Amino acid sequence: MPRLETHSVLCIRREGGVAHFPGLASPRRIHCGQCSDAQRQWLQDLLERAAQCPDTEGGADRRRLFIEIEEGESATGTLPVWSLSLDEAQAPEGLVALWRHGEWQV
Amino acid sequence: MGSLHCRSCRYGFMPPYVLERVAVQGSERLRNVARHTLTTDQTFRTQRGPQQVVEPLTAPLPRATPGQPARYIHSAEHRQELPGRLIRKEGEEASNDPAVDEAYRWLGATYRFFWEVFERDAIDGRGMPLIGTVHYGQDYDNAFWNGAQMVFGDGDGELFNRFTASLDVVAHELAHGVTEREAGLVYAYQSGALNESFSDVFGSLVRQHYLNRTAMQADWLIGAELLTDQVNGRAMRSLADPGTAYDDPVLGRDPQPGHMHDYVETQADNGGVHINSGIPNHAFYLVAMALGGYAWRAPGHIWYDTLRDPRLAADCDFATFAWLTEDNADRRFGRQSREVVAIREAWRAVGVTS
Numbered sequence: 001m002p003r004l005e006t007h008s009v010l011c012i013r014r015e016g017g018v019a020h021f022p023g024l025a026s027p028r029r030i031h032c033g034q035c036s037d038a039q040r041q042w043l044q045d046l047l048e049r050a051a052q053c054p055d056t057e058g059g060a061d062r063r064r065l066f067i068e069i070e071e072g073e074s075a076t077g078t079l080p081v082w083s084l085s086l087d088e089a090q091a092p093e094g095l096v097a098l099w100r101h102g103e104w105q106v
Numbered sequence: 107m108g109s110l111h112c113r114s115c116r117y118g119f120m121p122p123y124v125l126e127r128v129a130v131q132g133s134e135r136l137r138n139v140a141r142h143t144l145t146t147d148q149t150f151r152t153q154r155g156p157q158q159v160v161e162p163l164t165a166p167l168p169r170a171t172p173g174q175p176a177r178y179i180h181s182a183e184h185r186q187e188l189p190g191r192l193i194r195k196e197g198e199e200a201s202n203d204p205a206v207d208e209a210y211r212w213l214g215a216t217y218r219f220f221w222e223v224f225e226r227d228a229i230d231g232r233g234m235p236l237i238g239t240v241h242y243g244q245d246y247d248n249a250f251w252n253g254a255q256m257v258f259g260d261g262d263g264e265l266f267n268r269f270t271a272s273l274d275v276v277a278h279e280l281a282h283g284v285t286e287r288e289a290g291l292v293y294a295y296q297s298g299a300l301n302e303s304f305s306d307v308f309g310s311l312v313r314q315h316y317l318n319r320t321a322m323q324a325d326w327l328i329g330a331e332l333l334t335d336q337v338n339g340r341a342m343r344s345l346a347d348p349g350t351a352y353d354d355p356v357l358g359r360d361p362q363p364g365h366m367h368d369y370v371e372t373q374a375d376n377g378g379v380h381i382n383s384g385i386p387n388h389a390f391y392l393v394a395m396a397l398g399g400y401a402w403r404a405p406g407h408i409w410y411d412t413l414r415d416p417r418l419a420a421d422c423d424f425a426t427f428a429w430l431t432e433d434n435a436d437r438r439f440g441r442q443s444r445e446v447v448a449i450r451e452a453w454r455a456v457g458v459t460s
Binding site: 015021061062 | 186249250252275278279286293301302329342354355356359361374375378381
């Protein structure tokens with residue numbers, strides 16, 4: 001997993017569930033350049049825990065989180081350099097809370 | 107205090123729907139939720155480790171006798187651990203917990219539908235216990251089938267009510283188990299949309315059966331009880347008129363097509379399984395309306411026959427499914443029957459066949 005740098009952008013999407021609501025499907029983008037060092041480290045730790053989460057198979061209407069680290073700029077936007085998909089039920093609480101409520105304190 | 111920022115909003119990294127409610131309606135509840143988040147994160151606490159995968163419940167629960175369900179309703183007590191604490195099992199008195207008692211009642215109604223209409227004994231046809239968990243997570247606005255049991259959140263109270271409130275949503279989840287056992291439709295793209303459509307069709311039929319409504323009398327909605335008064339919408343989906351269930355500043359607009367002209371090519375939502383299911387949903391509705399009477403009779407039997415048809419491949423597409431429904435109608439009612447004609451015309455009307 002790459003280190004989160006000041007030029008990194010963390011993108012979190014949530015998909016699935018019993019219905020698809022377009023208004024709730026927008027990705028959350030966190031620009032690491034606007035984070036303190038402590039916040040960036042908190043995010044890094046969170047991603048490393050997420051990467052170790054077991055995944056689940058089967059079932060229906062489950063929700064999944066899609067995480068990408070984007071870096072740099074291209075003509076079409078930022079470039080993903082790392083991605084992860086995991087079952088929301090298996091994700092670290094902090095990641096789900098970050099998607100839902102956004103703000104946090106350090 | 108630090109807040110993370112999204113490119114498109116200047117309020118910090120608050121999801122748009124939360125911001126919308128806070129800004130427009132100043133909900134005390136959401137302010138409390140946000141405050142709670144701030145508080146819990148304030149200590150920069152060490153996150154707990156990965157949650158353990160909960161194995162599907164394999165305890166030897168008593169199986170149902172034919173015609174009698176075996177219901178086991180648990181509470182996750184707002185954690186995300188399954189199955190949680192057993193609150194009410196088959197034959198026990200009401201618990202006075204509305205979510206528990208709704209799950210119990212609606213799983214019973216769904217069992218009775220499959221038994222009385224199709225003589226199917228539960229999810230696996232062999233009396234499999236019906237295991238449900240309510241109060242899953244905090245403000246959890248979803249319901250799902252995990253391959254072994256059904257799981258229901260309480261909703262956030264702002265956009266969504268508790269997910270056990272809706273009979274057709276409870277039936278939708280149980281029907282996923284039936285589809286999984288019978289056809290194993292791959293949960294992606296067109297086969298995934300068929301998987302979703304089976305759950306919506308059976309979900310709606312269970313409701314119609316429970317209320318003793320004909321096709322003409324039915325509302326053909328899925329999840330009408332789930333959306334709060336603050337949402338501009340009637341339900342999550344409409345089989346009668348896909349794409350019209352809601353149009354809300356926060357949820358967005360119902361994306362379901364009712365015709366192949368509007369088929370949505372996407373990788374989101376497992377390839378649009380909850381989006382393009384509007385097309386087979388509407389085909390079923392058209393068949394039911396053309397034939398009239400109770401939709402669980404001829405239309406329901408044809409769809410159920412098709413679900414159990416060994417020719418229904420796990421990666422079946424809409425066109426093949428359309429052909430299979432027509433062939434099953436032919437087998438049950440005859441080639442010249444009005445059922446075959448209704449099915450042929452319905453698939454043509456939604457653009458799956460020409």
